[in-house]
Amino acid sequence: MELRHLRYFIAVVEEKSFNKAAQRLYISQPPLSRQIKQLEEELGVVLIDRQQRPLKVTEAGSFFYDHALQILQKSDHLRAMTMRKGSFDSSLSIGFVASILYGTLPKIISRFRQSYPTVQIKLHELNSWQQTQALTSGDIDVGFGRLLFEDASVRRILLREETLVVAVPINHPIIQEGRTSVDIADLINENLLLYPKTPRPSFIDYILGLFEANNLKPSCYFEVSELHVALGLVAAGEGMTIVPKSLQNLRGQEIGYLPLEQGLLTSPVIMNVRHFDKSALLKTLLEVTYQVYEEEGFVYKREQI
Structure with a gap:
């Protein structure tokens, strides 16, 4: 056969x-x-x-x-992954979710270029599910995402857990009262702006899952197309959103960022690679990531490719 x-x-x-x-x-x-x-x-x-x-x-x-x-x-x-592997030494295609671009990813890429100055780096904004598809089709070589998906051809390396914060309009009573944190239960009656609307599953499903894990259900939430739309609407006073801590410097004159009192509410940062892909480029990229984490003082668990 x-x-x-x-x-x-x-x-x-x-x-x-x-x-x-x-x-x-x-x-x-x-x-x-x-x-x-x-x-x-x-x-x-x-x-x-x-x-x-x-x-x-x-x-x-x-x-x-x-x-x-x-x-x-x-x-x-x-076939697609093998063909991609054949050109791996001259270029590296990286998928990423938008929120990670505002964290340490730029510094990681810059540090990686120092080790491989002749390697062409191509960046692709893809959500976590799209990264899985792009890895198996050979369109990217590595992805940085925030959701775990089971796929026999893709390995997920949990890099760290990033704290989540609530983005609130600067003139909202919670800010005006001088609050320094907010309980997740305080958000169920607020206008929540969750993102991205498509494609699914995505970060919006992760956030809704956090409410469900705390036996809560938002009474009013709106699905918006992307992170920047959510923050723009928060700045306009149209509601609140939940973002990773690395974004808390965006639109600082219009938005206040408050940590959640449930300090364990975090979002994972995940490195996605093809199973059994042990190339020197990927090993260096992972090692550089850990170096940056050390410098930033992040808590992380070290793994090997």
Whole structure:
């Protein structure tokens, strides 16, 4: 059984016709029929009921179809990642979520350039889920995100936990009263501006999960397109938002930033790499990240690539 047999079978199932599948595959119909027949003989089961019109997949065929799709997808990802690996020594493509760009990422990249001045660095703003897809497709080599997703082809390295703070309009009573912190329960009746609206899942789902973990549910929240929109609306007095601490210097004349009294409310900073990718570039990037964390006094857990 070869990969082409899987592609042929998938085409027949999806087109529900040998003729249409042959046209899709740019081959004639008789050889296609023979290939599927040979596949069935090799497996010892009937995959397609040819007596039905349109063609009907048997129970065994349906099972085989689902797994054939997964195998082809992994094959395509492997090809893309291998092709990307071939050009890895001359360039490094990095995915990042916007909030991390306001933290230590610029310093990390600058320090990395000192070790590899001839390597071309390409930056791509992608949310955590998009980074997973980009890694498996070979579009990026490493990603810095904030959400954990299970994917057999991607390894998640938890770099550190970053404290979350509440962004509040500077003229809000909470600021005027001189409060130095805010309880998460105080936010459930406020206009909360959560981001990004799409694509999902994203940071908005993480924040809603924090409320749920504290047995709370915001009574009024609005989904906005991105971080900067949320902060702009806060500055205009339209509500509050929750951001990582590294952003607390943005729009300081219009926005006040208060820590949450639940000091354990944090957002993870995660480095995403392909499983089994142990290149010198990635090892250096991780080591540089730890060096910067040491200088900034961050608490972190050291891992190896």
